[in-house]
Each structure stands twice: as structure tokens, then as C-alpha cells.
Amino acid sequence: MQDHFADDGVYHWNSLIRFHGDNGRVTEVVSVFRLMHSLSWAPDNYTFPFVFKACGEISSSRCGASAHALSLVTGFNSNVFVGNALVAMYARCGFLGDARKVFDEMSVEGVWDVVSWNTIIASYAKLGKPKMALEMFSRMSNEFGFRPDDITLVNVIPPCASLGARSLGKQLHGFAITSERIQNTFVGNGLVDMYAKCWMMDEANKVFSNMSVKDVVSWNAMVAGYSQIGRFDDAVKLFEKMQEEKIKTDVVTWSAAISGYAQRGLGYEALGVCRQMLSSGVKPNEVTLISVLSGCASVQALMHGKEIHCYAIKHPIDLCKNGHGDDNMVINQLIDMYAKCKKVDIARAMFDSLSPKERDVVSWTVMIGGYSHHGDANKALKLFSEMFEQDYQTRPNAFTISCALGACSSLAALRIGKQIHAYVLRNQQNEVPLFVSNCLIDMYAKCGDIGVGRLVFDNMPKRNEVTWTSLISGYGMHGYGEVALGIFDEMRKMGFELDGVTLLVVLYACSHSGMIDQGMEYFNRMKTDFGVSPGPEHYACMVDLLGRAGQLNAALSHIEEMPMEPPPVVWVALLSCCRTHGKVELGEYAAKKLTELASNNDGTFTLLSNLYANARRWKDVARIRSLMKHKGIQKRPGCSWVEGIKGTTTFFVGDKTHPRAKEIYQVLSEYIQRIKDIGYVPETDFALHDVDNEEKGDLLLEHSEKLALAFGILTTPQGAAIRITKNLRVCGDCHTAFTYLSRIIDHEIILRDSSRFHHFKNGMCSCKGYW
DNA sequence: ATAGGGTTAG
Numbered sequence: 001m002q003d004h005f006a007d008d009g010v011y012h013w014n015s016l017i018r019f020h021g022d023n024g025r026v027t028e029v030v031s032v033f034r035l036m037h038s039l040s041w042a043p044d045n046y047t048f049p050f051v052f053k054a055c056g057e058i059s060s061s062r063c064g065a066s067a068h069a070l071s072l073v074t075g076f077n078s079n080v081f082v083g084n085a086l087v088a089m090y091a092r093c094g095f096l097g098d099a100r101k102v103f104d105e106m107s108v109e110g111v112w113d114v115v116s117w118n119t120i121i122a123s124y125a126k127l128g129k130p131k132m133a134l135e136m137f138s139r140m141s142n143e144f145g146f147r148p149d150d151i152t153l154v155n156v157i158p159p160c161a162s163l164g165a166r167s168l169g170k171q172l173h174g175f176a177i178t179s180e181r182i183q184n185t186f187v188g189n190g191l192v193d194m195y196a197k198c199w200m201m202d203e204a205n206k207v208f209s210n211m212s213v214k215d216v217v218s219w220n221a222m223v224a225g226y227s228q229i230g231r232f233d234d235a236v237k238l239f240e241k242m243q244e245e246k247i248k249t250d251v252v253t254w255s256a257a258i259s260g261y262a263q264r265g266l267g268y269e270a271l272g273v274c275r276q277m278l279s280s281g282v283k284p285n286e287v288t289l290i291s292v293l294s295g296c297a298s299v300q301a302l303m304h305g306k307e308i309h310c311y312a313i314k315h316p317i318d319l320c321k322n323g324h325g326d327d328n329m330v331i332n333q334l335i336d337m338y339a340k341c342k343k344v345d346i347a348r349a350m351f352d353s354l355s356p357k358e359r360d361v362v363s364w365t366v367m368i369g370g371y372s373h374h375g376d377a378n379k380a381l382k383l384f385s386e387m388f389e390q391d392y393q394t395r396p397n398a399f400t401i402s403c404a405l406g407a408c409s410s411l412a413a414l415r416i417g418k419q420i421h422a423y424v425l426r427n428q429q430n431e432v433p434l435f436v437s438n439c440l441i442d443m444y445a446k447c448g449d450i451g452v453g454r455l456v457f458d459n460m461p462k463r464n465e466v467t468w469t470s471l472i473s474g475y476g477m478h479g480y481g482e483v484a485l486g487i488f489d490e491m492r493k494m495g496f497e498l499d500g501v502t503l504l505v506v507l508y509a510c511s512h513s514g515m516i517d518q519g520m521e522y523f524n525r526m527k528t529d530f531g532v533s534p535g536p537e538h539y540a541c542m543v544d545l546l547g548r549a550g551q552l553n554a555a556l557s558h559i560e561e562m563p564m565e566p567p568p569v570v571w572v573a574l575l576s577c578c579r580t581h582g583k584v585e586l587g588e589y590a591a592k593k594l595t596e597l598a599s600n601n602d603g604t605f606t607l608l609s610n611l612y613a614n615a616r617r618w619k620d621v622a623r624i625r626s627l628m629k630h631k632g633i634q635k636r637p638g639c640s641w642v643e644g645i646k647g648t649t650t651f652f653v654g655d656k657t658h659p660r661a662k663e664i665y666q667v668l669s670e671y672i673q674r675i676k677d678i679g680y681v682p683e684t685d686f687a688l689h690d691v692d693n694e695e696k697g698d699l700l701l702e703h704s705e706k707l708a709l710a711f712g713i714l715t716t717p718q719g720a721a722i723r724i725t726k727n728l729r730v731c732g733d734c735h736t737a738f739t740y741l742s743r744i745i746d747h748e749i750i751l752r753d754s755s756r757f758h759h760f761k762n763g764m765c766s767c768k769g770y771w
Numbered sequence: 772a773t774a775g776g777g778t779t780a781g
Binding site: 118122150151153154155157158184185186187188189190192193196215216217218219220221223224250251252253254255256258259262285286287288289290291293294329330332333335336361362363364365366368369397398399400401402403405406409433434435436437438439440441442464465466467468469470471472473474499501502504505 | 772
């Protein structure tokens with residue numbers, strides 16, 4: 001009976017399915033199809049495309065696959081409409097392989113049309129396979145001679161954009177013009193975005209200006225393009241023009257503008273635009289929040305960051321709409337924001353609130369970076385190693401490695417640094433990223449191995465300003481001033497741009513090597529020859545340079561000549577030099593300035609107290625001490641650590657907590673006695689306590705760097721260098737003692753203090769007294 | 772059918 005009405009009946013079923021499909025009622029489509037099937041009606045080549053489309057829309061590969069099976073039985077897959085719909089269905093369900101299989105099978109029947117090619121190209125493009133998309137495009141036009149239409153262009157231009165395929169992009173642009181498809185707004189938008197992503201904003205602007213119909217997308221692509229390449233003024237101008245011309249702005253426009261500000265570190269401006277956006281009634285989404293949070297982080301606007309955090313909590317639904325259900329962009333950004341605002345513990349709590357499965361590379365990276373910069377480098381390295389211990393295969397990327405290397409730099413953790421270097425070399429797919437190599441140079445330099453830093457530099461296929469600056473800085477801190485200046489000259493000859501940081505490390509290189517005249521010369525030539533005007537930090541460096549050399553009055557006149565209000569660093573530099581050279585009055589003056597600037601940290605008081613002690617003005621020492629007590633300021637304890645085979649061992653002043661403490665003290669006093677025999681006289685001034693001389697000798701014996709050295713002597717193999725790091729400046733007496741000790745022990749002593757490196761060897765120190 | 776985002780160095 002059914003057979004009798006078959007043709008008419010299928011027509012009615014198809015109409016019903018189509019009716020539901022056109023009105024977006026996907027589930028109804030599927031249930032009608034099922035009903036039809038269960039009543040033994042045979043679908044035809046109109047039925048299948050409707051059903052496949054519906055299955056694709058709800059990503060139901062199960063319905064799709066069973067309909068597919070049915071279409072095979074009935075032989076309808078040889079129909080081009082059915083085939084195209086099938087390809088699209090599989091692609092929308094995320095089964096690229098099946099889509100491709102169907103597509104390839106269609107060729108056997110010879111039923112490809114432009115839509116088939118468009119569909120498969122779009123599938124690759126959408127599922128993040130731009131290379132495959134372009135490959136299919138080239139087969140379509142070169143092998144099979146299909147002529148691209150509007151939709152082909154719209155599908156193939158974005159892959160060009162994401163791959164930065166400029167020349168193909170230009171060809172497509174040309175084709176769009178000759179085939180008169182350029183008036184299509186979608187094509188135009190694609191081209192604008194493609195040029196913008198290829199950093200060719202002038203080309204993008206040309207296309208944009210010639211577009212007869214522009215929509216929000218066209219404007220957005222331009223705003224985003226300018227802001228991404230840092231042509232920030234143009235981005236904002238365009239954004240403002242949009243508002244003038246009453247072009248409807250949407251969340252993309254606003255987000256692009258916000259991110260533009262954030263990327264330039266203009267966090268408050270980003271916040272301002274965000275406010276404007278809210279008041280104009282456009283709802284922010286994830287991308288907006290991410291952009292504005294990065295703005296908050298850049299200016300450490302904790303309160304605003306918290307506001308955004310609250311917003312995110314209050315509007316969870318708005319933020320899920322974008323489909324990125326399974327990534328934690330907003331949470332990662334919040335972790336980063338809290339860390340950059342120095343709330344490392346809050347950041348850590350948020351990090352811990354993510355389940356191990358939810359943490360991605362960025363979560364780990366921002367947390368490690370947060371510790372490394374604002375908390376505790378040891379915790380950074382601990383977290384870095386935990387990353388390898390967890391079950392989920394989250395591996396570090398270049399960002400993570402850079403953060404971890406930064407932590408090694410600040411701790412002088414050479415061994416871990418080397419391990420990370422080895423990891424990088426083992427796991428590199430291409431060449432080591434520039435950023436990572438730059439970190440490696442810095443790491444080796446700050447861990448005392450400038451030679452290896454140089455090797456890294458020599459082996460780099462590409463270098464930038466930071467690469468050169470890192471090397472100059474490294475040689476500078478090791479006291480190779482001439483080498484540092486030579487590299488600086490080379491850098492300039494190569495045409496690299498100089499900035500404030502480069503000049504600063506050059507000045508410090510001069511300072512650490514006592515090259516006063518050269519330092520003065522470079523400083524005086526900064527504006528005229530190098531195009532960098534000196535900032536407060538350059539003045540501070542000059543004060544340091546002159547002050548180390550004992551030219552304290554010259555240092556003071558440098559301060560007086562400053563075009564800006566001298567910030568605390570400058571006075572600290574002066575005070576520190578006054579302490580070294582025993583200039584009490586000038587030191588008191590500097591300390592007074594520091595108090596006026598409300599910058600009274602422990603360093604200031606300690607320096608002043610030491611200055612008085614040096615001059616044996618014990619009453620003043622006592623006064624400063626009680627003042628510190630009164631203000632609740634505690635002297636930061638000196639602490640030194642030494643790298644051994646089994647790990648790093650840390651010592652505080654008078655530390656007796658080490659299991660081998662007895663041995664350590666014994667070795668120390670033995671060696672002190674031995675160097676006394678060859679002329680060492682304890683410089684009791686450095687004990688800085690109002691006690692008699694014999695007792696002072698004991699206090700000197702307990703300095704953390706001496707304990708670290710004694711432990712180093714006990715545990716380091718013959719001939720190997722002993723590497724010690726101290727959190728403060730090395731004490732003068734320890735310096736003298738180390739110099740003597742280097743004559744009688746079979747180790748080079750490499751000591752890093754808060755200011756520079758000292759290499760002690762054969763009774764000499766590389767600092768030559770400039771410290 | 773087209774557009775927007777985050778983490779790294781001296």
C-alpha cells in the first residue's frame with residue numbers, strides 16, 4: 001500500500017523535514033526522519049541533505065552516521081547534493097577523516113562540483129588545518145580546473161591569513177579584482193583581515209577604503225590589525241571615527257580597542273574603554289575580560305582587577321556562549337593579574353582551584369612566572385618540576401621555559417639552569433626560540449658562567465637588541481668592562497637599535513670595571529649620539545660609578561644636575577658609596593633625603609648604621625637601631641647559598657642549623673688561622689658592633705658567605721670552582737679573607753652578591769676593588 | 772561564508 005503512494009508520500013515527508021529544518025528545529029527534523037524510516041518510507045535524494053544538515057547542526061554524528069548508512073543502502077551517495085551534505089555533516093561533527101573519505105569517494109562517481117570543493121576547504125579551514133585547506137584549494141584550481149567563486153575566496157583567504165601566506169593572499173586579491181568578486185563584503189573583509197595579519201596595514205587600508213559596503217567586521221578587522229602591530233594611534237583614531245560615523249560597534253570592536261591599550265601597557269585606558277562599552281550597552285565576553293585583565297595586570301590595578309573578577313563570577317552564562325567551554329582563559333588571566341599585582345597567594349589559590357586536568361600550559365606558566373617575578377624563585381622552580389610529575393601531559397612551552405630560566409637567574413641555580421637548557425635542546429623541534437636563547441644568556445651570566453653565555457650567543461642564528469644587551473650586561477657584571485664595550489661597539493655597527501636598558505648596562509659595565517672616563521663619556525653622549533635621554537636609573541648608575549671611585553662630590557653634583565626630582569635609588573646609591581668611603585656628613589644628607597621621600601626601608605637604616613659604626617660613632621649607631629626598632633623595621637638577614645653536587649645549601653649569619661655545622665666552623669677557623677699567618681688581618685670595622693676586638697673577630701667568622709665557603713671547601717671536589725651567592729653586598733672583611741683564601745685553596749671562588757660577581761683566584765679578585 | 776583574546780627576555 002505504501003508503495004502505491006510512494007512518490008507523493010516522500011514529497012510530503014520531505015516538505016515536513018524541510019519546514020522544520022528551515023525554522024531551525026533540528027531535533028524535529030531528526031525525529032521526523034526516524035518516524036519516516038520506522039514506517040518504512042524510503043528517503044530520496046532530497047531527504048538526505050536536509051537530515052545531514054540537521055545532524056551537522058546539532059553535531060550528532062550518531063544520527064548522521066546511521067543516515068549515512070541508510071543512504072549507502074539506497075545508493076543515494078552518488079548524488080552530489082547528498083555527498084556534499086554528508087561531507088559538511090562529518091566536518092561539523094569534527095570527523096575530518098570521514099568527511100575527507102566521503103569527499104574522495106565522490107570523485108569515483110565523478111560528481112564533484114564547486115560546492116563540494118568549497119565544503120572540504122571550509123572543513124579544513126574551520127578545524128584549524130589551514131595548510132590542508134590551501135592544499136585542497138590548489139588541487140581544486142590547478143588539478144581539476146574549477147573556477148573559485150565568492151565562497152571559495154571567503155573560505156580560502158582566512159587560511160592565508162593565519163599562515164601569513166602573503167603571496168597567495170595577493171594572488172587571491174588579484175583574482176577577486178579581475179573576477180569582480182571584490183565588491184562582496186565578505187571577500188573584502190577577508191582580504192582586510194589577511195593583510196592585517198600579514199602586517200601589511202597599508203594594503204589592508206587600500207582594500208578597506210575601496211570597499212563600497214563596509215560592515216562592523218570590516219572596521220573591526222582594521223582596528224584589530226592596527227592594534228596588533230602597535231600602530232595604536234591609528235587603531236584608536238579608527239575606533240573614534242567609527243563612533244562618529246555611527247557605525248554600529250559590537251563586542252569585537254570594543255575588545256580589539258581594549259586589547260590594543262592593554263598591549264601597550266595602558267591599563268587605565270583599557271579600563272576606560274571597558275567602562276564606555278558597558279555604558280553603551282554592549283555586553284563584554286571572555287575576550288573582553290581577558291583583554292581588560294591584562295591591562296589591569298600591566299599597571300598593577302588590583303582593585304579594578306578584582307572588579308573584573310566579580311563581574312566574571314556574576315555573569316558566568318555570558319562567558320560560556322563563545323564555545324570555548326573547556327579552556328580557562330579567564331581564570332588563567334586572573335591568576336596572572338593577581339600575580340602581577342603581587343598577590344601571589346591569591347594567584348596560587350586560583351591555580352589550585354583548577355583541577356589538574358583543567359590546568360593548561362598557560363595556567364602553569366603564569367603561576368611559575370608569578371613566583372619568579374613577584375614571590376619566590378624557589379617556589380617557581382618547585383612548581384616547574386611539579387609540572388613534570390603530574391599525570392596530565394602538560395609540557396612547558398617557550399613561555400614556561402623563559403619563566404623558569406628567569407628563576408634560575410635570580411637564584412644563580414646553575415645546575416637546574418643547565419638541566420633546563422638540556423631539556424630545551426632535547427625537545428626542540430625547530431631552532432631554539434630567540435626569547436629562550438636570550439634567557440639562557442642571562443641565566444649563564446647570572447649563574448657565573450659568562451663563557452657558556454657567550455657560546456649560546458655565538459650559536460644563535462638570529463639575534464635582537466635584547467640578545468646583545470644580555471651579553472653586554474653579563475660581561476659587565478663579571479668585570480670585563482673592555483669586552484662589554486667592544487660588544488657594544490659591534491652591536492652599534494650591526495645597526496641594532498639602542499634603548500635605555502642597553503645604555504644602562506653599558507654604564508654599569510664601566511662602573512664595575514672602574515672605567516670612569518669612558519662611563520662619563522657614554523653618559524654625556526647618550527642624548528646626542530645614541531638618541532636616548534638619561535632617566536633616573538642612568539643618573540643612579542653615574543652616582544654609583546663616581547661614588548665607587550671615591551669622587552663623591554662629583555656624584556653629588558650629578559644628582560643636583562638632574563632634570564627630574566631625584567628618586568630614592570639615586571640617594572641609595574650615594575649613601576652606599578658614602579658608607580664605603582666613610583663620608584659621614586654626605587651620607588647623613590642622603591639619608592635625610594631618603595626619609596623625606598618616605599623611603600625608609602631596612603637598607604637605608606642599615607647603610608646609615610654601618611656608616612656610623614665605621615666611623616666609630618657608637619651613639620649614633622644605637623640611635624639608628626632604636627629608631628629601627630621603634631618603626632618596626634628589621635634588618636634583612638644576610639644569607640648565602642652554595643651549589644653542591646647534591647643541591648643548594650643555604651646559610652644565614654651565625655647559622656648553626658646545618659648537620660655538619662661543627663665541622664664547618666672548625667674548617668673555617670683553621671683556614672682563617674692559616675691566612676692570618678700569611679698576612680690577613682680581620683677588618684674589624686665590618687663587624688660593626690660596639691664590642692671589643694676579639695669578639696668582633698668571632699662575629700666576622702659567622703658571616704653567611706664565610707660559612708658557605710667553608711661548606712664549599714668541605715664538599716667541593718679538588719680543583720672545581722665553588723659558587724656562592726649572597727642576597728646582600730659581600731662584606732668587606734669577607735672579601736679580603738676570600739682573596740687570601742684563594743691563594744691557599746685549590747678552588748676558584750665565584751661569588752655573586754647583590755651587585756656583581758667576584759672571581760677569586762690566586763690571591764686576586766676580578767673586581768679589582770670596584771664594588 | 773567573514774572579524775576579536777591570554778602567558779616569555781636585557
